[in-house]
Amino acid sequence: MSAVLFMLITGLAYPLLTTLVANLLFPYQAQGSLIERNGEIVGSELIGQQFTEPSYFHPRPSATLTTDGTKPDPYNAAFSPGSNLGPTNKALISEVRMRAEAYREENGLPSDAKVPVDAVTASGSGLDPDISVANADLQARQVAEERGIQEGEVRRLIEEYTEGRQLGLLGESRVNVLELNLALDEISE
Amino acid sequence: MPLEILQIAVVLVVLTVLAVPTGAYIANIFTGERHLLPERLTYRLLGVDPEEEMNWKRYSVALVLASGAAMFLGYVLLRLQSFLPLNPLGLPPQDPDQAFNSAASFDTTTNWQSYAGEISLSYFNQMAFVTFLQVFAPATGLAAFAALTHGLARSGFDGLGNFWVDLTRIIFRLSLPLAFVLALVFVWQGEPQTLSPSAVAHTLQGGTQEIARGPVASLSSIKHLGNNGGGFFNMNSAHPYENPTPLVDALQKVAMLLFTASVTYAFGTMISRRKQGWVFFVVFMILLVGSVTLVYSAERYGNPLLTQAGAEQALTANQSGGSMEGKEVRFGVAQSSLFTSVTTATQTGSVNNMHDSLTPLGGLGALVNMQLNAVFGGEGVGFISLITYAILAVFIVGLMVGRSPEFLQKKIEAKEVTLVVISLLLYPASILGFAGLAIVWPGALDSLANPGAHGFSEILYAYTSGTENNGSAFAGLSADTPFFNTTIGFAILIGRYLTLVPLLAVAGSLAAKRSIPETAGTFSTATPLYGATLIGVIVIVGGLTYFPAWALGAIVEHLQMLAGKTF
Numbered sequence: 001m002s003a004v005l006f007m008l009i010t011g012l013a014y015p016l017l018t019t020l021v022a023n024l025l026f027p028y029q030a031q032g033s034l035i036e037r038n039g040e041i042v043g044s045e046l047i048g049q050q051f052t053e054p055s056y057f058h059p060r061p062s063a064t065l066t067t068d069g070t071k072p073d074p075y076n077a078a079f080s081p082g083s084n085l086g087p088t089n090k091a092l093i094s095e096v097r098m099r100a101e102a103y104r105e106e107n108g109l110p111s112d113a114k115v116p117v118d119a120v121t122a123s124g125s126g127l128d129p130d131i132s133v134a135n136a137d138l139q140a141r142q143v144a145e146e147r148g149i150q151e152g153e154v155r156r157l158i159e160e161y162t163e164g165r166q167l168g169l170l171g172e173s174r175v176n177v178l179e180l181n182l183a184l185d186e187i188s189e
Numbered sequence: 190m191p192l193e194i195l196q197i198a199v200v201l202v203v204l205t206v207l208a209v210p211t212g213a214y215i216a217n218i219f220t221g222e223r224h225l226l227p228e229r230l231t232y233r234l235l236g237v238d239p240e241e242e243m244n245w246k247r248y249s250v251a252l253v254l255a256s257g258a259a260m261f262l263g264y265v266l267l268r269l270q271s272f273l274p275l276n277p278l279g280l281p282p283q284d285p286d287q288a289f290n291s292a293a294s295f296d297t298t299t300n301w302q303s304y305a306g307e308i309s310l311s312y313f314n315q316m317a318f319v320t321f322l323q324v325f326a327p328a329t330g331l332a333a334f335a336a337l338t339h340g341l342a343r344s345g346f347d348g349l350g351n352f353w354v355d356l357t358r359i360i361f362r363l364s365l366p367l368a369f370v371l372a373l374v375f376v377w378q379g380e381p382q383t384l385s386p387s388a389v390a391h392t393l394q395g396g397t398q399e400i401a402r403g404p405v406a407s408l409s410s411i412k413h414l415g416n417n418g419g420g421f422f423n424m425n426s427a428h429p430y431e432n433p434t435p436l437v438d439a440l441q442k443v444a445m446l447l448f449t450a451s452v453t454y455a456f457g458t459m460i461s462r463r464k465q466g467w468v469f470f471v472v473f474m475i476l477l478v479g480s481v482t483l484v485y486s487a488e489r490y491g492n493p494l495l496t497q498a499g500a501e502q503a504l505t506a507n508q509s510g511g512s513m514e515g516k517e518v519r520f521g522v523a524q525s526s527l528f529t530s531v532t533t534a535t536q537t538g539s540v541n542n543m544h545d546s547l548t549p550l551g552g553l554g555a556l557v558n559m560q561l562n563a564v565f566g567g568e569g570v571g572f573i574s575l576i577t578y579a580i581l582a583v584f585i586v587g588l589m590v591g592r593s594p595e596f597l598q599k600k601i602e603a604k605e606v607t608l609v610v611i612s613l614l615l616y617p618a619s620i621l622g623f624a625g626l627a628i629v630w631p632g633a634l635d636s637l638a639n640p641g642a643h644g645f646s647e648i649l650y651a652y653t654s655g656t657e658n659n660g661s662a663f664a665g666l667s668a669d670t671p672f673f674n675t676t677i678g679f680a681i682l683i684g685r686y687l688t689l690v691p692l693l694a695v696a697g698s699l700a701a702k703r704s705i706p707e708t709a710g711t712f713s714t715a716t717p718l719y720g721a722t723l724i725g726v727i728v729i730v731g732g733l734t735y736f737p738a739w740a741l742g743a744i745v746e747h748l749q750m751l752a753g754k755t756f
Contacts, residue, residue: 171435
C-alpha cells in the first residue's frame with residue numbers, strides 16, 4: 001500500500017542515507033560535538049552544564065526536571081522541559097527576585113543593582129550553553145578572586161571565548177560557559 | 190536596535206529572492222510531461238495510471254484515503270514500538286489516546302506533540318513515524334494546491350490532475366532532495382545525525398550528564414520545509430542540538446516560508462497571470478511584517494514586572510535584554526520574535542523559545558497569526574486558505590457594487606460561496622467550541638500551568654493550534670490527558686480535512702465552468718486595490734470572530750501586567 005511504500009522511502013531510506021553521508025562528511029558534529037579531556041567525555045560544545053562552585057562561571061538558570069518529571073534537575077540533557085511560566089505569574093516573579101538576590105550576593109554587587117536578565121530567567125531549552133557578555137563581565141571579579149588569578153587575565157579569556165553575531169549580523173554575542181570554564185581550569189593547572 | 194531589525198529584514202529578503210526560482214520549479218513539477226524513472230517505478234508498484242485525470246471527487250477520495258492509510262500506519266508503528274528495532278532506551282509504546290492524537294497530528298502536518306520526543310520515541314519511530322509523515326503529509330497539502338490551481342486554470346473541463354502523480358513528484362523532486370541537502374548543512378553547523386545511543390559526560394564539577402541525541406538533522410530539515418514543526422526533542426528548536434547556531438535558526442525560518450511563499454509565484458505561472466501571484470505574495474508579506482512588528486515590539490519592551498524584580502532588560506552592546514524567560518541567548522529577542530511570528534504564520538509550530546513565557550502581546554501575535562490562517566499559512570493549504578478569503582472578498586465586493594461576482598474569469602455563484610463560508614466557519618466552530626467545552630469539562634482545568642487570563646490563553650492556544658494544524662503550544666498545558674488528546678485530535682482532523690474538501694469541490698465546480706471574457710466592467714483581482722480589499726476582509730473577518738477571545742486572554746493580561754498585577 002502507498003503508506004508502507006512511502007514510509008520505507010521517506011522514513012527509513014532517507015534518514016539512514018543522511019546518517020551515512022553526515023558521518024562521512026562531519027563526524028564530530030554528527031555525533032554531537034562532544035568535548036574530550038584526558039580520554040573521557042566532559043560534555044558537549046552545544047549543551048549547557050550545571051556549575052555552582054564560586055571558582056567557575058555560572059550558567060543561566062535551568063528549569064529541566066529529572067527524567068521522570070518529578071524533581072528539578074538543572075541541565076538534565078536527557079529530558080528538556082522549559083519553565084513555561086507566563087509573564088504575570090507570581091511564581092515567575094518571585095523566582096526572578098530570588099535569583100537576582102543570589103546573583104548579587106555571589107558577585108558582590110550592591111543590593112539595588114539591576115542584574116542582566118539572562119542571569120535570572122530560565123532558558124527555553126534548559127540547556128542553553130551560553131550567557132550574555134554582560135553576565136560574564138559581572139562574574140569575572142569573583143571568579144578571579146576565587147582562583148587567585150588576575151582579573152585582567154579572566155577578562156581576556158572572556159573575550160577569547162565570546163562568539164560574536166554569526167556572519168556579523170545574525171543572532172547575538174554570547175559566551176560559552178563550558179568552554180570558558182575548561183580554559184580557566186587549564187591555566188590554573 | 191538597527192542591527193536587530195536588519196537581521197529580521199535579511200531573512201525576509203532572502204526568502205523573497207528564493208521564492209521566484211523555487212516557484213518556477215514547483216510550477217514545472219505540476220505541469221511537466223516527463224515521468225522520471227523512480228516515479229514510473231512507484232506508479233507501477235502502486236498500480237496507478239499516471240495519465241488518468243481525476244475530478245474533484247476522485248481526487249478528494251484518493252487524498253483522504255492515502256492520508257488515512259498513512260495515519261493508520263503511524264498509529265500502528267507507535268503502538269508496536271517495543272517490538273521494533275533501534276530503541277536504545279527501551280521505550281514503551283504510547284497509550285491508545287496519545288497514539289491517536291500523535292498519528293492524527295503528524296498526518297495533518299500539525300505535529301502537535303503531547304509527548305516529549307527524547308523520552309517517548311525510539312530512534313526507529315523518530316524516523317519511520319515522524320520523518321515519514323513529515324515528508325508525506327505536507328506533500329498531500331501541496332497536491333491539493335495543485336488540484337485547486339488546475340481547477341482555476343482550466344475551463345469547461347472538470348479534471349483536476351492526478352493525485353498520485355502530484356504526490357510522488359513532490360516527494361521525489363522537491364521534498365527529499367532539498368531536505369537532504371539542508372540536513373547536511375544543519376549537521377555541519379552542529380545538529381547530530383547518529384544512531385548511537387545517548388552520550389554520557391563526566392562534568393567538570395564531578396557529576397554525570399546523560400546527553401540525548403539521535404538522527405536529528407534529517408528530521409529537522411523536513412520539519413521546517415514541510416511546515417510540520419514536530420521536534421526531535423521536547424524543547425524543539427530551542428534545544429541546542431535542534432538549532433545550534435543563529436545561521437541554522439535563520440535557515441529554518443527561510444525553510445518554513447520557502448514552499449508556502451513560492452506557491453504564489455507557481456500559481457501565477459500556472460494560470461498565466463504572474464501579477465496575480467505577486468498580489469497574493471504581497472498580501473501575505475504585509476500581514477507577516479505586521480505580525481513580526483507586534484511580537485518584536487512586545488518582546489523588546491519586555492516585562493515590567495521583571496524589571497521590578499531586579500532584572501536589567503535594556504538592549505546594550507553586551508546583552509540583548511528584553512523578556513528572556515524561555516528564550517535562548519544565542520537568538521536573543523530579535524530572532525526569537527521573528528521565529529515566533531514565522532512559525533505561527535506558516536502553521537509550522539516549531540519553536541525556538543517557549544511561547545507560554547511570551548509577553549501577553551507577543552503571545553497574542555502568535556495566536557492571531559494562526560487564527561487568520563492567511564499569513565502564508567502551511568504548505569499548499571495556506572494558499573488554499575487565501576483563495577477562500579479571496580473568493581469571499583470578490584463576493585463582498587460584488588454585493589457592494591451590485592454586480593455578479595467573478596474570480597479569475599469564472600462566475601462565483603451561490604454554490605461556491607456556500608462552500609467557502611462552510612470552510613471558513615469550521616475553524617472558529619472548532620476553536621471556540623472546544624475551548625468552551627474545556628472550560629466547563631470537569632478536571633480539564635487541572636492541566637493549566639498558569640492561572641488567570643494566561644491559563645485561558647493556554648486552552649485557546651491549544652485548540653487554535655490544533656484546528657489550524659499548527660502544533661505549537663503554550664506548553665505549560667499538560668495535554669497528555671484522555672480529554673485533551675481526544676478533543677485536540679478531533680480538532681486537528683476537522684481543521685485539515687473538513688475545510689479542505691469543500692475547497693476541492695469549489696475547484697471542481699469552477700473548472701467545469703466556461704471562462705467569461707474580461708470586459709471594462711470586470712473587477713480585476715490583480716491590483717493593489719484588490720490586495721488592500723483582501724487584507725481588509727481577512728483582518729475584519731478574523732477580528733470579528735475572535736476579538737472576544739483575545740479580550741478575555743491576552744488583552745486583559747497585558748493591561749494587568751502594565752498595572753503591576755501578578756497571579
